[in-house]
Amino acid sequence: MGTFDLQIVTPDGLMFSGQAQSLRVRTVEGDVCILPRHINLLTALGMGEAKIVADGKARSAACIGGMLSVMDNHVKLVPTTFEWADEIDAKRAEKAKNEAEEKLSHRDRLTDQELAIAEAKLKRALVRRSVANRK
Amino acid sequence: MAGVSMKDIKLRIRSMESTKQITKAMEMVAASKLRRAQDNVTRSRPYFETLFDTVCEIAASSPAFTSPYLEEREVKKTCYVVIAGDRGLAGGYNHNVLKLAEAEMAGKDVTVVPIGKRCVENFRAHGFEILTDVWFEAGAVSVSDCFTMARDLCKRFLSGEFDEVNIVYTNFVSILVQQPAVMRVLPLHGTGEETDHVSETLYEPDSQELFGKIVPEYVGGLIYGALCECVASEQGARRTAMDSATKNAEEMIDDLSLKYNRARQGAITQEITEIVAGSNT
Numbered sequence: 001m002g003t004f005d006l007q008i009v010t011p012d013g014l015m016f017s018g019q020a021q022s023l024r025v026r027t028v029e030g031d032v033c034i035l036p037r038h039i040n041l042l043t044a045l046g047m048g049e050a051k052i053v054a055d056g057k058a059r060s061a062a063c064i065g066g067m068l069s070v071m072d073n074h075v076k077l078v079p080t081t082f083e084w085a086d087e088i089d090a091k092r093a094e095k096a097k098n099e100a101e102e103k104l105s106h107r108d109r110l111t112d113q114e115l116a117i118a119e120a121k122l123k124r125a126l127v128r129r130s131v132a133n134r135k
Numbered sequence: 136m137a138g139v140s141m142k143d144i145k146l147r148i149r150s151m152e153s154t155k156q157i158t159k160a161m162e163m164v165a166a167s168k169l170r171r172a173q174d175n176v177t178r179s180r181p182y183f184e185t186l187f188d189t190v191c192e193i194a195a196s197s198p199a200f201t202s203p204y205l206e207e208r209e210v211k212k213t214c215y216v217v218i219a220g221d222r223g224l225a226g227g228y229n230h231n232v233l234k235l236a237e238a239e240m241a242g243k244d245v246t247v248v249p250i251g252k253r254c255v256e257n258f259r260a261h262g263f264e265i266l267t268d269v270w271f272e273a274g275a276v277s278v279s280d281c282f283t284m285a286r287d288l289c290k291r292f293l294s295g296e297f298d299e300v301n302i303v304y305t306n307f308v309s310i311l312v313q314q315p316a317v318m319r320v321l322p323l324h325g326t327g328e329e330t331d332h333v334s335e336t337l338y339e340p341d342s343q344e345l346f347g348k349i350v351p352e353y354v355g356g357l358i359y360g361a362l363c364e365c366v367a368s369e370q371g372a373r374r375t376a377m378d379s380a381t382k383n384a385e386e387m388i389d390d391l392s393l394k395y396n397r398a399r400q401g402a403i404t405q406e407i408t409e410i411v412a413g414s415n416t
Contacts (some may be wrong), residue, residue, distance in 0.1 A: 029340055071336075078189065
């Protein structure tokens with residue numbers, strides 16, 4: 001099986017650059033799997049796990065927000081947050097999850113904006129936790 | 136006479152020395168902050184560039200689809216996001232970027248989103264319309280703040296509050312060179328090259344919705360990138376300014392020491408002359 005050129009860039013730097021065999025990410029529409037010679041595609045990313053197979057080894061990561069572009073076998077993944085599973089601090093994610101839940105438990109006292117922030121935090125924490133637990 | 140001026144000179148030397156100590160310390164602080172800021176710039180640059188290239192590519196390659204983000208409206212009102220420093224003593228850094236911003240704004244109907252203490256104060260003093268000044272301190276703005284700001288700007292852009300969004304920031308070219316620049320963010324513009332990807336490219340969900348999701352992220356990414364550049368530029372400018380201030384202080388101290396020694400020598404010579412004159416009579 002062939003490979004494709006994959007680049008993962010985030011505001012925190014270049015996370016991956018090289019040849020990959022497959023890439024599975026969660027988009028706003030659901031999971032997609034990119035294989036070599038995929039049709040040109042442009043989509044926005046959702047919140048979920050990303051799985052990259054490169055050199056026959058699979059690595060997973062928490063991948064949140066941003067976009068994915070496939071152009072002539074060049075794949076660019078531009079997420080807002082991207083953390084490899086082995087770099088996630090599971091304890092911190094757990095703590096963030098509890099804090100967000102705590103905050104949401106009295107949601108009637110929050111403004112819309114605070115509510116949105118707390119919900120986003122909870123979602124992020126859940127994604128991180130599930131990715132960290134799966135490694 | 137000589138005694139008084141000697142004392143004066145001594146005092147001046149002492150005050151120069153304490154000034155020198157301060158500028159030296161500030162230079163070292165700026166240098167260490169600069170190192171961190173520079174790392175940040177090099178780390179975020181690929182993101183910044185990829186984001187920019189990809190969105191330009193899409194905008195250029197898809198003349199077929201329309202999006203309110205792509206549409207060039209008649210410009211009635213322009214929004215400027217101006218990023219400057221929080222503190223002074225950074226040479227021409229704040230002045231240069233504000234001067235460029237004001238030159239850009241001249242004669243236009245504008246609203247400003249100032250970031251950085253100096254910037255907020257400047258636009259307030261000159262009576263510009265300020266959209267929001269929540270982002271008071273440039274150093275304290277985080278990635279998520281950038282995205283919040285971007286979502287807000289996009290919403291206002293779509294509702295027609297303004298027809299153009301620009302960022303005025305300082306490009307960190309190198310430690311010694313920082314260049315103020317203006318970047319147009321909205322509406323999007325293609326690179327001008329028409330490519331033939333059009334028919335083959337798949338957009339998920341559809342192009343309209345996709346743009347609605349991607350563009351705020353794109354704007355947020357650009358603001359964050361510009362901010363990183365600005366923080367590094369500020370520290371770079373401060374380091375250079377403080378370095379030259381320290382050098383000037385050294386020069387003055389040398390000069391004053393020379394004068395002091397001359398005055399002292401003069402006083403001794405005079406004393407001897409007086410003694411000799413007294414013993415001769």
